[in-house]
Structure formats: C-alpha cells, structure tokens
Ligand SMILES: NC(=O)C1=CN([C@@H]2O[C@H](COP(=O)(O)OP(=O)(O)OC[C@H]3O[C@@H](n4cnc5c(N)ncnc54)[C@H](OP(=O)(O)O)[C@@H]3O)[C@@H](O)[C@H]2O)C=CC1
C-alpha cells in the first residue's frame with residue numbers, strides 16, 4: 143500500500159473517537175497501514191499535538207476491540223506519533239492554506255508522495271464547503287491519488303442529494319468519492335456476495351422458482367438517544383431505509399456477474415435498485431407501514447415513549463419504525479416479495495436476512511398429522527454473525543416426529559475486524575466495492591421520495607407501538623396479506639433449536 147496522508151475533518155468528534163481511531167489502530171496492529179503515513183486531525187478547538195495524541199490514545203483504550211496493550215509501547219508510540227492536530231474552521235480559507243503547508247511539510251519530512259485521503263467526519267451541511275475548499279486551496283492537487291470519504295446522511299431527499307453530489311463533483315471525480323454506508327462494512331453483508339454468488343447450490347435456488355419471500359430486519363432496542371435534533375428530521379425512513387436497508391436488499395438480490403470485480407458488483411447492484419417497483423404516493427399505505435414507539439419496557443427496563451424523549455416535540459409525527467413490501471421487476475424475482483423492517487425500541491437488537499423457500503412438500507406427511515416446515519436460510523448480521531439453514535429431519539431422540547433442524551456457520555466474533563476497519567482499509571487501497579455509489583444513492587432516494595411525501599402529507603397512518611414489541615400489528619398484517627409471517631432470530635446453536643415464527647414455535 144502506498145504511503146499517504148489521512149486528513150480527518152471532525153477529529154474531536156464522537157465518530158472519530160468511537161470508530162475511526164480504533165479502526166486505524168487495528169489496521170496498524172494488523173500491518174494494514176502503509177509503512178509511512180501521516181494523520182492530520184482537524185477541528186475548531188485549539189489543541190496541542192501532545193493533547194491530541196493523548197486523546198487518540200484514550201479513545202483506543204476505551205473503544206478499540208483490541209486492547210491498547212496489544213502492541214509494545216514503542217509501537218503504540220510509533221502509531222500515535224503519526225498524528226498531528228491543526229485547528230480549522232471549515233469556512234475559513236486561510237485555515238486551509240495553513241493546512242496545506244502542514245500536509246506538505248509532513249510529506250517532505252516522511253519523504254512521501256502526495257496521496258491524500260480526506261475524511262469528512264463532520265455535520266453534512268459542511269460536506270460541500272469542505273470539498274470546494276480542498277479544491278480551491280490546492281490540497282486536492284496531488285502527485286498521486288486523492289480520495290474523499292464522506293459520512294451519512296447523503297442528502298435529506300432526492301433534490302438535496304442531487305445538489306450535494308453536483309457540488310462534490312466540482313472537486314472530486316465519482317471514482318474518488320467513497321460514501322460510507324457502515325452496513326456495507328459488516329462481515330456478513332460482505333459475505334453475502336460470496337455466499338450467494340460463489341456457491342453453485344445456493345445459486346441454483348436463488349430465484350423466484352424456489353424462494354417464497356425475503357425478509358430483511360434491522361431492529362434496535364435503543365431509542366432516539368441524544369440525537370433528537372437529527373433524528374426527528376430524518377426518521378427511520380431516511381436514517382435506515384434509504385441507505386442501509388436498500389443496500390442490503392441490493393446485495394441480497396444481485397445477479398451473478400461474469401466475474402466478481404468492483405465494477406461488475408456495482409453494475410449488478412444498480413440493476414436491482416433500478417428495477418424496484420416504484421411505490422406511488424397515493425398507494426404508499428398499501429405497501430408501507432409507519433410507526434412511532436410509545437412507552438413500554440425494553441429488556442426489563444421501563445422506557446419513555448418517543449414523544450417524551452428529550453428534544454422531541456410533543457406533536458412530532460416522526461417515524462421510528464418502517465416496514466415495507468418491495469417488488470423487483472426482474473424475471474429472476476418476479477412474484478417474490480421482499481419485506482424490509484426497521485425500528486427503534488423493539489424487543490431485541492437484531493439485523494438479519496431470512497430467505498424463506500417455497501415448500502411444495504408441506505403436506506407430504508399429512509397422513510401422520512405432520513407438516514413440513516419451509517427451508518430457511520438465515521443470515522444474521524448483527525449482533526451475531528452467523529448463517530443458518532433450517533431443514534426438516536426426524537427427531538429420533540424423542541418421538542421420531544418431523545422437526546425443523548438447523549445447520550449453522552458461526553463467525554469468530556472477537557477476531558473479526560469492525561466495519562470501519564474494513565471500509566477504511568478498502569478506501570486506502572482504492573477498492574470502492576463496499577461503498578455507496580452515486581447512481582445507487584440517487585436511485586434509492588428516487589424510490590424513497592414518494593414515501594417521504596406520503597409521510598409528510600399523512601397519507602400513511604402513523605401507528606403507535608409499545609416499546610419492547612415487534613412494532614405495530616400493521617407490519618404483521620403486511621405479510622399476512624400474502625400468507626407469510628415474520629421469522630424471529632434463531633437461538634444460539636447449542637441443541638437442535640429451531641427458528642421461530644414471531645409468536646409460535648413451528649413444531650407446536
Ligand atoms: N457518531 C456516530 O455514531 C455517527 C456519526 N455519523 C456521521 O458522522 C459525522 C460526524 O458525526 P459526530 O462525530 O457524531 O459529530 P460530533 O458533533 O461529535 O463532531 C463534530 C465534529 O465536527 C467539528 N466541527 C464542528 N463544526 C466545525 C466547524 N465549523 N469547522 C470545523 N470543524 C467543525 C467538531 O470539532 P470542534 O467542536 O472542535 O469544532 C467535531 O470534531 C456526521 O456526518 C454524522 O452524521 C454517521 C454514523 C454514526
């Protein structure tokens with residue numbers, strides 16, 4: 143990997159402390175950073191280099207998956223000594239001029255070619271001004287490469303996303319822009335590509351002939367936390383659906399390309415998002431369920447309702463839950479509903495994909511008063527990282543009856559790099575496979591836009607759901623209309639445990 147300068151806007155912020163420094167440190171420990179690198183942190187406050195380096199060290203001690211003692215103190219010092227701090231206000235042109243001097247002097251000191259990565263870990267309203275200042279100050283004039291990593295949210299709706307992109311494009315080429323969607327950095331989301339595309343047996347059944355429906359769930363137990371200002375204007379539809387949920391859907395449904403290359407994967411993802419059947423505003427309520435949590439109990443603890451949360455208007459109609467039924471207009475997926483659902487203050491934290499296969503053998507054992515269960519492929523993304531397959535077998539240990547049994551493949555959680563490690567590493571290598579490309583982002587906003595408008599015009603009922611539940615009943619009805627039910631998480635694979643429907647055990 144080539145030597146580089148990593149310029150971090152928002153170096154004193156929450157994301158930098160919790161995710162970016164630990165990720166850089168773990169890459170360093172794994173030998174995945176180049177032999178020479180310079181990291182320059184930026185923020186408005188005045189900090190000395192020493193204080194900044196101590197803050198970075200503190201964040202490693204607090205948040206790194208590896209202890210800060212995983213390396214010798216001399217190696218830790220070597221890592222920290224790459225950090226410099228520079229005070230900068232994003233609107234101050236003079237600050238960028240001084241920044242350029244610092245970047246160049248470090249490049250000279252370390253005898254490095256000018257490869258520069260600009261990471262914007264700041265509020266989204268600064269994205270365009272920073273990109274432009276990078277161009278105008280000369281920071282973007284490099285002998286080697288330049289890249290821009292930007293955090294979410296990318297726009298507030300279709301038109302703001304387009305205008306942001308137009309501004310970024312004045313300073314960076316599309317292939318230099320790395321839009322972070324941290325779901326694309328999760329190991330099981332990255333594994334989807336291999337699981338689905340590199341296994342001929344799975345490929346053979348990965349289509350409308352064999353799949354009855356696909357369910358993508360991202361449920362959280364947390365509420366709005368300290369993010370009222372942002373979340374009350376975003377809602378689950380912008381916070382989770384437009385980006386993470388649609389990205390996971392694209393990764394699940396993409397077709398087998400002739401070769402696995404970043405550009406082929408990008409093309410296949412685009413084809414899927416392009417083929418999503420639009421949900422028109424007047425009919426949105428037929429396919430979309432909107433919810434807001436009321437008070438309740440989560441993990442045995444009483445929690446307030448959304449409207450009682452600090453910073454939330456008592457009349458807010460913001461969505462903290464969204465479920466939707468999507469159709470992909472493509473011969474491979476014709477007639478297969480894809481259900482997505484995400485919500486805060488749900489009964490459990492779980493991000494998972496359940497693929498339910500058609501079950502033509504359901505009545506095979508009816509003469510013995512038994513029915514077979516559908517085969518399920520369950521890909522657990524978070525907090526467990528596991529793939530399970532449910533099939534039918536006889537339970538010889540008890541009554542010899544039919545029973546759904548499960549085969550599981552578990553990832554070794556503690557050894558797995560975190561999403562930010564993978565994504566930063568990829569950006570340093572120039573591999574954009576697991577970043578959100580502009581056409582995907584634009585098409586996602588295009589698909590979401592009528593739903594945003596339907597919410598705004600109250601054309602979709604806002605259902606209240608009790609904190610600690612599985613969301614509003616209307617979300618169950620959405621599947622019941624098609625003869626399906628949401629599947630729950632499988633239990634950890636100790637005995638032959640089965641994947642439960644939300645309310646009942648299959649074998650009951
Ligand atoms: N925190 C998280 O978990 C997540 C955050 N994100 C995104 O990451 C980005 C950063 O979020 P987060 O770290 O939480 O935000 P914080 O509010 O914690 O940090 C903001 C950073 O921006 C700097 N800053 C603010 N105003 C200016 C300015 N005028 N000029 C220069 N620097 C400025 C602050 O430094 P100073 O005060 O010294 O000026 C600080 O370092 C946002 O886009 C957010 O949406 C995305 C996913 C998760």
Ligand SMILES: O=C1O[C@H](COP(=O)(O)O)[C@@H](O)[C@H](O)[C@H]1O
Nearest residue numbers: 324360362364381382386493524
């Ligand atoms: O981007 C976001 O994601 C988190 C959920 O991420 P996960 O990795 O814990 O599944 C969500 O809480 C947050 O609101 C959203 O901005």
